[in-house]
Every structure is written in structure tokens, then in C-alpha cells.
Amino acid sequence: MNRLLVLFRRLEGPQTIGRGPAFWTMFALVLLVACAFPLLTDGYTVGNTVYFFVWVFIALSLCLIWGYGGSLSFGQTAFFGIAGYGYGILTLNFGAAYGFTLIALLLAVGIAALFAMLLGYFMFFGRIAGVFLGIVTLAVTLTLERFMAQTAGPEWHIGVARLNGFNGMSAMPPLTIPWSGGDIVLFADVGLYYLVLGLLVLVYLGLRVLMNSAFGNVIVAIRENPERAEMLGYDVRKYQLVTFVIGAALAALSGVLYTAWGQYITPSSMGMTAAALPLIWVAVGGRSDLTSTLIGTLLVLAVFQALTIYGSQYALVFMGALLVLTVLIAPGGLVLAVMNQLSRLATRRIQGK
């Protein structure tokens, strides 16, 4: 009971923007609208919204590793891909009965996390940091893409699951919840929507608690000054590794949900563009805060999709321009800058009264 209270208190703190009744009322309202949303719109829009939500996990993983931890990682896309393929291979082989898709989800995330643990061990305990961390993780991502792209031949299969090279894997079962009255299959509409929304709320609040805890303090301290953090007795590399693995697991969750959503996964989901886009969402949103990352990602995704209608090359150019604009006028993130401005106005209003 007491523990629970401590957790609740950690929902707010210096590491996360948003506190007090005003913020949580807003949060509850947004959540209410999000819950009612499928009732107000058509199936296509719901499915499309799930697609947006799915990407938020990888964005939050970058927020954690890069924004809070200070290490720029291109590896999130690799973990995304590993988990996506992992889910495909597992479910194509073992099917969806007895709730196996949910076990496959956990296993796929676990495999990606294990991979991150190995990679992270060599990087952090090998004292690879800064730009080199970005280079190593990018190399890993692109190597995986190249590797998967050349698996077109029939010899590339795991069990009955063909890897299919550049065309990728498809036709894996969607997530399925076992139920006494018959399994509930979560196709990419209302069912999956509520599952992903639930996970999103859980992850968002969980990360808020984590970042405002003693652990979060150390993560931010390492970003600010790793030497000082070590000289306060913290084993910096261990903290970096744990953060990296948590981030990998979140990116992997994105990968599994994406694969289950569209029932396909291709090597290009691990390509250069795929690796760069999450960085742009997070940079434009405001990488040093969970809320600005979440809002920014959803906004940029929506705009990106709207522009894609006129041609994806224009959308990509727009993304580049947006990134340059961010770096020039609000290096901490556009959404974050707006949020800070709003909260400044709000406090001035209160003080004015």
C-alpha cells in the first residue's frame, strides 16, 4: 500500500513535465477521448490510429536512451526488426492457438532485449560512447537490413517460416487473446486499438515513474556528467546498459505490434530511412521529455502521412526541413518549446490573479 503511494508520487517530478490537477485532468480528458474515439469514427481510421500508436513505443525508447540518457542510438530500428521477425517466425511456426501470439510477443521482445544486452555490454564496457555509439548502432542496423534482404532463397527459412529476402515475411497471425467463448482475434481495428492504447498508457506512466525515481536521477546525471556520476559511486556502465536494454525492449514492442498490425515485416523496416525517422520525431517533439516526445511523434506522423498522399518524396523532404527548423529555432524540440511557453503563460496567469 505504502509502496503504491510512493509510485503514485513518482508520476510527477523534476524529470517529467506536467504536474498537479490541471495536468492530470487534461490527461484524463485526452484518455477519455482516446477511449471513445473508435465509437466516433470508421474502422479504417481506427486501424490507422493504431499504426500511429505503434510507433510511439520506439519514439519513447529513443527519448529514454537519447533524451534522458544522452546516448544517440540508431539501434532501436534493429531491435524493432529483430522483434518483428521474431514474432513472425514464432507465430508462423507455432500458430495462434492457446494464446501463443501473446507468448510470442513476450519472447520476441525478450530476444531483442537479449541481443541489446550483448551489444550494449560490448559497447558500454568497451567504453564506446558519444558519436561512436551512434556509428556502431547504425552499422548493426544496416548490417541486419542487408542480411535480411539477401534471404530470398528457399534455403533461408526457420521451420516453416520463409524469410523471403527483400519481400519480407507476411501472413503471420494477428495477436489473439484466448477466451472461453472462442478466441478474440485482434485485427487492426477496434480490438487492437484498445490493447495498444492500454500498453501505451502503461508504458508512458511507467516511464514517468522510472524517470522520477532514483534510477532516473542517475540516468540524467550520467547524461550531464558521467565522471561526476561515477565519483558519486554509481557504476555508470551498468546504468547505461540497463537503460539501453529497457529502450531496446520498448523498440521491440513497437516491432511486434507493427508486425501483428500489418501482418508483415520487411528488411526495409530496418533500413536507413526507418532508422532516421524516429530520430526526427523525437528531435522535433523534444527528446528530453516523455510527453513532448509522445505528442511530437503523433503530430509528425499525422503530418507525414497527410503529405505522403502527394508523394512520399515530398514528405521526406518536409521531414528534413522540419528537422533543420527544429535545430535552428528550438534545439530542444518544437513541441517542448510550445509546452514550456504554455506552462509559463499559465503560471503567469496564476500569479497575476
Next chain:
Amino acid sequence: MALLELRRLNKHFGGLHVTNSVNLALETGEIHCLIGPNGAGKSTLFRLILGEYHPGSGDIYFAGENITALKSFARIHRGLSVKFQVPGVFKGLSARQNLEIALQSRHRGVALEQEIDRLLSFLGLEAEQGQTAGNLSHGQKQWLEIGMAISLKPRLLLLDEPTAGMSPEETHLTGEMVQRLNAEGMTVLAIEHDMAFVRQVARRVTVLHLGQVFAQGSIDQIIADERVAAIYLGQAHA
């Protein structure tokens, strides 16, 4: 028994012999000052003690244990703590958060908040607690980092030029603080250029010159030593 003992400690940077067979023994409970001209190897010696640099040869003993191969954080756990020459605060975080990060491994919940408040008032930084540490004055950063260093309740406190950038009054206050901590049982090794501070606090003084222990004794003995005056003068002329 010596709390800290350096035995024939050597460190090279390429061809530069930065510490040359340094022997130094620190008694438990003393305040010891390390002085010497710029580039003498004082800060390097601290980094060797802390495990940021590894010696080419020689050993470091702390409370009887050979800690030469230990990682930095493990040495901190043994009871070492440091304030760096260039203030190493968490610039983007508030002064209060800086102290919280230093204190949180020893305190929790309400006790943690009380301990932060106590330390803030001890350092005279109550009014600045909400300010971003990077925006504090140089002297305030020094105090903040000293606060972080002492919040670990170390057995040996290493201070690298704690009074740099402070006014004479602030320097004197820092001296009093060091004496108070020492009275509570903390052993202190301080690098200082400010002779007023050294005179105020030090029981023993070691002079480091060109990476070697050049002289050792009470402050009066050191000041009376013409050879010591010569190396400082030599530098002034150089």
C-alpha cells in the same frame, strides 16, 4: 595507521613523466595540503588515487587494502570522495537535484528531503536550490560540488583547489567548513594555491614539483624552505 598510502607511483603520458615514484602516507584524521607549481602533477595524482588514470607502476593502499586495480565507483564505495578542480556539477539540473543525486543512495523519502535541506543550509545555497546548477556563480558551483562530495560521508575527502574563484571571506568560510568536517572525523587531502587557506587548515604540507615529492613538513617549515620558494619563483619568472 595510514589511511591512504601511495607507494612509488609512476604515471607517464607519452614521454612526459607526470608523477615520478611518488610516496605519500596520509594519517587518519589529518588535514593534508598538496601544493606545487602549475603542471606539477597534483591533479594527476588525484586521478590516480580515484582510478580515473591507472599508474604505470606503483601501488595505492586505502585503509590497508590495495585498491590499485579497483574501478572508480568501487573506490568511492570504500570511502573516497572528490571535488574536482573544474567544478563537476550536473549543469542542466537544479542545485537541489544535484544534491539529491549525491544523497539518494544513503537516504530515502522524507529523510532524503530533510537531508537535502540540511545540506543546502550548511552550504548557504537555500535560495539557489531551484536554479540550474550551470547558472550558479563559480564559487557557488564549488560549494555545490563540495556539498555533493561530503554528502557521501567519505573517510577521505579529496579537494582539488576548493577555493579557486572565491573571495577571501568565502575562502575563510571554506576553511572553517573543512575544519568542521575534519572534527567530525573526515580525513582531508586538499590541493591549494591559496596560502592563507593552507595556513588555516593544514597540519602537514607536501610540495609536489615535476611529478616528485619535493618537500614535506608543517606550513612554517615549508614557507621557510628556500628551495620551495625557488621553484615558485622560478615559475613566476618563466
